[in-house]
Amino acid sequence: MLVAIRQLLGASAPPKAVTDLEAKRSATDRLRIRLAASKWWWGFLAALSAVVMALVFVWVLVTVRDARALRTSFYNVELEYLRSSDRPPTDKDLA
Amino acid sequence: MAGPRHPDDRWFWPAVALALLMALGYASIYYVEQTKDRSFASLPEATREELAELTVVAEASAEVEREWVKEGFGGEEYLTAPVGPLPCAGAADALPPRDRAAAREAIALHGDGDAETRIERLSTIADTEPDNLIVALVFATELIDAGRAAEADRVISQTLDRTQDDERVIAAARAPRTRLDLSDQNVSTVIHLHHALGVARLGQSGAAPPWKSLKNVIGSVKPLSNLRLIGTSRGAPSWSKLLIAAPGCTATGTASLSSYDLYNNLIAGYMRGGRFEGDDAMRQREFSRPPRTYPSPVRQLLDAQVERAKANGWQNESQLWALSNVEQLLDWRRPDDARLNLNAIQVLDWWLAGDRCPAEVCTPELRKGLAATKDELLEQAFLRRNVAPDQQRPFAQAVTRMLAGSNIPRTRIADAATAVREWLPQSQSSSLADLSAADGARSELPRWITGLAAEDAQPPEAPLGTRAAAWRKAADRDFAAAAATWGPGGRRASSGRCSSRSGSCSARRRRRRR
Numbered sequence: 001m002l003v004a005i006r007q008l009l010g011a012s013a014p015p016k017a018v019t020d021l022e023a024k025r026s027a028t029d030r031l032r033i034r035l036a037a038s039k040w041w042w043g044f045l046a047a048l049s050a051v052v053m054a055l056v057f058v059w060v061l062v063t064v065r066d067a068r069a070l071r072t073s074f075y076n077v078e079l080e081y082l083r084s085s086d087r088p089p090t091d092k093d094l095a
Numbered sequence: 096m097a098g099p100r101h102p103d104d105r106w107f108w109p110a111v112a113l114a115l116l117m118a119l120g121y122a123s124i125y126y127v128e129q130t131k132d133r134s135f136a137s138l139p140e141a142t143r144e145e146l147a148e149l150t151v152v153a154e155a156s157a158e159v160e161r162e163w164v165k166e167g168f169g170g171e172e173y174l175t176a177p178v179g180p181l182p183c184a185g186a187a188d189a190l191p192p193r194d195r196a197a198a199r200e201a202i203a204l205h206g207d208g209d210a211e212t213r214i215e216r217l218s219t220i221a222d223t224e225p226d227n228l229i230v231a232l233v234f235a236t237e238l239i240d241a242g243r244a245a246e247a248d249r250v251i252s253q254t255l256d257r258t259q260d261d262e263r264v265i266a267a268a269r270a271p272r273t274r275l276d277l278s279d280q281n282v283s284t285v286i287h288l289h290h291a292l293g294v295a296r297l298g299q300s301g302a303a304p305p306w307k308s309l310k311n312v313i314g315s316v317k318p319l320s321n322l323r324l325i326g327t328s329r330g331a332p333s334w335s336k337l338l339i340a341a342p343g344c345t346a347t348g349t350a351s352l353s354s355y356d357l358y359n360n361l362i363a364g365y366m367r368g369g370r371f372e373g374d375d376a377m378r379q380r381e382f383s384r385p386p387r388t389y390p391s392p393v394r395q396l397l398d399a400q401v402e403r404a405k406a407n408g409w410q411n412e413s414q415l416w417a418l419s420n421v422e423q424l425l426d427w428r429r430p431d432d433a434r435l436n437l438n439a440i441q442v443l444d445w446w447l448a449g450d451r452c453p454a455e456v457c458t459p460e461l462r463k464g465l466a467a468t469k470d471e472l473l474e475q476a477f478l479r480r481n482v483a484p485d486q487q488r489p490f491a492q493a494v495t496r497m498l499a500g501s502n503i504p505r506t507r508i509a510d511a512a513t514a515v516r517e518w519l520p521q522s523q524s525s526s527l528a529d530l531s532a533a534d535g536a537r538s539e540l541p542r543w544i545t546g547l548a549a550e551d552a553q554p555p556e557a558p559l560g561t562r563a564a565a566w567r568k569a570a571d572r573d574f575a576a577a578a579a580t581w582g583p584g585g586r587r588a589s590s591g592r593c594s595s596r597s598g599s600c601s602a603r604r605r606r607r608r609r
Binding site: 005021036039061072074 | 097098100101102103110111114115117118119122123125126129130132133134135138154155365486512544568571572573574575576578579580581
């Protein structure tokens with residue numbers, strides 16, 4: 001109930017009835033309640049988890065990309081590129 | 096940039112973008128779920144049902160609402176009753192023969208030509224008959240209606256100085272067995288004349304104190320109920336509603352002055368002037384009342400303030416007399432007179448303000464009782480709203496201001512509030528509408544907070560427009576206070592304005608008892 005009340009109030013100063021009720025709790029409890037009720041706190045955790053998740057995904061993707069790169073012939077890639085272009089290869093290109 | 100592309104670029108960058116979107120999506124869902132799980136809406140169904148029926152005491156939201164009417168809605172302004180109607184033709188017949196012609200001529204001028212012409216002709220008649228009370232009454236009434244209060248004051252004062260008729264009637268009215276002819280007409284003339292003098296003096300600043308004339312008329316009303324029957328009921332006390340027909344008028348009704356008008360102006364006079372001082376005998380007469388087993392809150396306030404006044408050398412005595420008159424009136428019944436109700440509330444507010452009512456006198460119980468009395472008076476004022484057209488705007492402003500500070504369920508006066516809104520300027524009528532809307536929003540809010548409102552329903556504060564955000568914040572605070580004192584089984588706060596979907600505090604308490 002206290003968490004829901006605190007969440008409803010947001011940053012507003014609580015009424016006396018609420019502070020009286022909170023006063024019966026320990027300081028740790030009060031801190032836990034305040035954190036659990038804070039939308040900023042959950043926003044921070046959500047952002048943090050999003051960053052972690054994004055880093056994991058990107059790491060996986062980069063790893064896959066690197067693994068595939070080991071099996072890729074870049075000479076063929078370049079040759080395909082040159083074939084597809086209109087310009088005939090010059091000595092400089094072939095060098 | 097031209098050149099060969101990495102073959103994995105086709106899927107890599109879209110995959111990175113998709114991964115970021117998935118991370119963001121997960122974060123959003125995580126945030127919504129975590130906050131929702133900790134809101135009132137996630138509580139068990141039974142708990143939410145109980146919370147939705149919670150009686151919320153409006154404190155913070157009421158404070159916000161009072162801010163809406165803080166500026167431009169009048170202050171401590173006492174509305175005075177207007178001068179009474181003009182005498183009828185029959186008034187002249189009861190006068191001594193030498194006075195009849197002038198009185199008939201004065202009365203006949205009623206509605207003849209414009210006001211200035213009538214006043215000029217009445218001036219001429221009054222010059223020839225300077226001690227004729229009926230002529231003076233007609234002349235003074237015309238002057239007051241024309242906004243010339245100072246001249247009316249002079250006309251009546253000069254006439255009363257020349258004759259002792261009024262003094263004899265007043266003295267005789269106070270004597271239990273008088274031999275003087277206390278005909279309805281004589282008494283009525285004196286009452287109307289002194290009332291007009293009171294109105295004239297209340298209508299100008301710096302005038303002589305109006306108390307004598309205002310007190311005289313109250314004194315003269317008493318025989319009306321004791322000896323004869325101009326009023327509506329024989330034997331009724333003067334502080335009940337007695338109608339006093341204008342001299343010569345037989346029918347009571349619209350062409351009548353009410354004893355409420357007389358009390359109203361006396362109270363306004365005491366409060367406006369604030370310089371009245373009585374002697375010991377007068378105080379004894381006014382403030383000595385038989386004890387009550389169950390005194391009303393107003394009586395308790397009066398008794399306590401009289402005791403304080405005795406101890407502090409009768410400070411604020413004038414206002415104490417006003418309070419005494421209010422107590423007499425309210426002790427009989429709640430007056431059905433909007434102006435008087437409004438002034439009575441202001442007198443009570445005056446005595447409750449600041450250090451005039453210390454904590455040892457104004458206990459929370461007494462304040463609660465007085466608040467209930469004021470609410471009754473205000474509701475009656477809204478429902479009756481019987482004020483003169485020129486007082487409609489100040490009346491509407493005052494009752495709107497008072498409504499913001501009251502505990503009246505505003506749905507009970509919804510129709511009256513709509514009518515009163517018409518009397519307010521455009522810029523202010525929205526405030527009264529918002530006060531009504533706020534009451535509805537307050538009762539809807541618990542269901543909205545607990546997630547029991549219909550899914551497609553608008554937020555309850557939506558009708559408040561630009562005021563919605565600030566009001567909602569305060570209303571949330573009120574709900575939080577109520578929820579903090581709530582326990583399964585419903586332990587509730589019990590004072591202040593209440594709101595729940597199912598009605599007022601008292602209705603809730605009754606249901607709970609059942």
